[in-house]
Amino acid sequence: MLRLESLLASGRAAGADLVEIFLERTDHLGVLAEQDTITNVSPAFGMGAGIRVFLDDRDGFVSTNDLSDNGLIQALEQALGMLGLSHSSKTSGPFGGLKVMRDFAIDKMDWLTNCPSIAEATLKLLEGTSRLEHHGNHLQARRGSYSRDWQSVLIAASDGTFARDIRLHQSLGLNVLAADGEHRAGLGRRYGTSDRPDDLRQWDADAAAQDVCTSVGTMLYADYVEAGQMPAVLANRFGGVIFHEACGHLLETTQVERGTTPFAEKVGQAIAHEAVTAIDEGLSEGAFGSLSMDDEGMEPQRTVLIENGILKRFLSDRAGELRTGHIRTGSGRRQSHTFAAASRMRNTFIAAGPHTPEQLISSVDKGLYCKSMGGGSVGPTGQFNFAVEEGYLIENGQLTKPVKGATLIGEAKEVMPRISMCANDLELAAGFCGSVSGSIFVTVGQPHIKVDSITVGGR
């Protein structure tokens, strides 16, 4: 603590408005099972520091693996130098010392040791790939993967912020490739939670395998979808990836800073259909994007982004507040010490509505039902595209034949007003989000939703 206070005081004495130190230790385990064999066990551990210095609305950031006194001092000096500061500047006020540490880690010290051992993880994965073999037909490749990420962080800043935490994320995935003559289909499902050391042990490998095999069996013989504009019903859980990518990112203050969000001046205005209420929070117990504190030491909140179609708030971090005026929301997040924190999503979802999923489907004469979404991306002008992993035609209000090769294409500000119905079956799904401050754990979610019209790419 003395060493940290000395560094912070030194940065302030050199003229910095604020100095923040992020210290991290990590412990990772990855296990891969293919067919009925463990083919890769990859442990990793590490440590590092990220030092960020603010002056006015500018900042400099340096990361290092060298946690010696000399290493940290050099990193601080380098960050100060980026802003033209040095110890000869001596223009700023004194450092008032760190506050009493908020210790979110204290009840989590045994989490790592309580996680499943490598032996347990391998057995569970082999159970998964074995159940795939049991439930599947024409399976050419079966894979199960397990990932455990443990992270201990300590944050100290010259505004007195002083906090530490331990985070634990575990995820499991099953993937298959099915082939029958010229027909091929590949599909996967991932399951993930945070802060539950025991979680792998609770995983229902049989149910997960059955789910994957049912879907890939259906998609193996699916025809390509016909391209065009049509209504679409998006299933719950991972269907929320579209809101996350297409709209959620545009509600981060990093996008306001860049001038790349069409919603920058729209707080208080309608940006979506009145059926849409959207929330981002870091509080849901066990959810992949939940936090005890963000990576700037702030406790997370429940942030209503859109309420009945009206834009209410942006997600903001320290720099975002400084540069855009949007109040911090406990959303300053980063992959590791090598990234400066930025405003990022946590658990982001569209709230449940009044309808049943069946009502949404029966309201469509001819359209697309997206049962499972693959990945996607959003471009710098807000255009998004998402692969539909498992899709079905809707004809006369009924699900009919499966279709493959569909891509949903659109622009957030045009599509959000077209989400006209939300069902009552909200569910969350774990995912990873890559952006300016690296790849982080998030959840996406929604109930079944209906989009009145969207461009479907196909053949």
Add this chain to the structure above:
Amino acid sequence: MTQPTIQTLNAEDLSSRLQQLAQGAGIQQWDLGASCSTDTSVQVDRGEAKQMKGAQRSAITLRVWNGDGLVGITSTSDLSDTGLARALSGAREASDFGNAEETPAFSPLATAPLAPLDQPLHQPQPILSLLDTLKQAERQLLDRHIAISTVPYNGLAQRSSERLYLNSEGACRHQSLTTASLYLYARAEEAGRKPRSSGAMRMAYGAAELDIAGCIEEAAERTIAHLDYAPIETGYYTCVFSPEAFLDLIGAFSSLFNARAVLDGVSLSRRDSLGESVAVPFLSIRDNGLHPGNVGASAFDGEGTPTAPLDLVAAGMLKNFLHSEATARAFGVAPTGHAGMGAKVSVGADWFEIGVTPNSDGGQQDLDRLNHSGPVVVIDSLSALHAGVKASQGSFSLPFDGWLVEGGVSRSIEAATVAGDIRTVMKAIVGFEGVAKITPDGLCPYVWVEGLSITGEA
């Protein structure tokens, strides 16, 4: 200001410490890949510094073979004695779960001579100098057209790095490298119209060597060329892929050439696919990490095997697969220098050279996309390859930026996707246009492909 201390790796010291620790732990066979780097980078926003970053990183991946010959690994950023000892112990524990059906060994080429690479080392520039350079570049790009309002994605970065490969039989590979990169991605908007964006990037061995003017020029040209846009009708079109776009597409389907993917059953190729016709008879695809245009080329792979050129497709026939030591052993050939490092070793391509097979007819001649009576769709850049490519199935559906050329008139396409199957694409190449261009991913001319499905919003 304080300049960052350049991180270095001492191969002799690392080897000696590891040997000692391994002996103490009863480990006879091990190898190690190590890297360290010192980076500085800047981003700007309308004339002001947006973010300045520095980083010192070091990391090792350590593999050990246990008494049963099984392999385990551990990676860490802690290069202290304590860190190395813990890594050895972790790798030893992981080896208990090693795959007895496929155990990697040392590459037989881990001590073979390396091809010389002409990679001049440059001293890093002060970060404030990088900042000035990027501010000027941004200003010049903004000044190129009134509609270019911001350059929301930009960056100027430089890196000094070292790589090592060591093994317990005395192999010792070492490479030092400096690189610099610049990217400028502009956003332009005209009244009442949608914003449009495009950009360019450059790489060099040092910041002073970067072709900044060329990057500004290309970013401006590309962005301005998308200002006048219109939707395109859904249908089947002859498409002209830019060098970057075609290299992206081939790269996304490189499991076609990947022996690891073949053995795992997730490639479209099979063990006996070599010699089969996979493309038009004038197509050549070569992996050549040693090409002088490949800035930042590696002299050796993760197992210490020298990087070397390899014909993948010649005269439309599949000629070779990319290999690690283990896959090469399984196929009865030599490793090709495309391995990563792990208990299960990954395999990946380096840098493609795509073009006409010598002495073939070369396909249709005198192709000229800008003066074609059309209609043809020029695909300038592809997006979302991670989501829109099903490598193990061959299909793709990808958004792109590009133009519709009709009667010699070119107009930007508002928003569209291109869909197809890579096996069909490689057999539907009409010909090549122009001189092959060097890009960060390879060397390629414009590639004409007929009959691809385009979904538009018209």
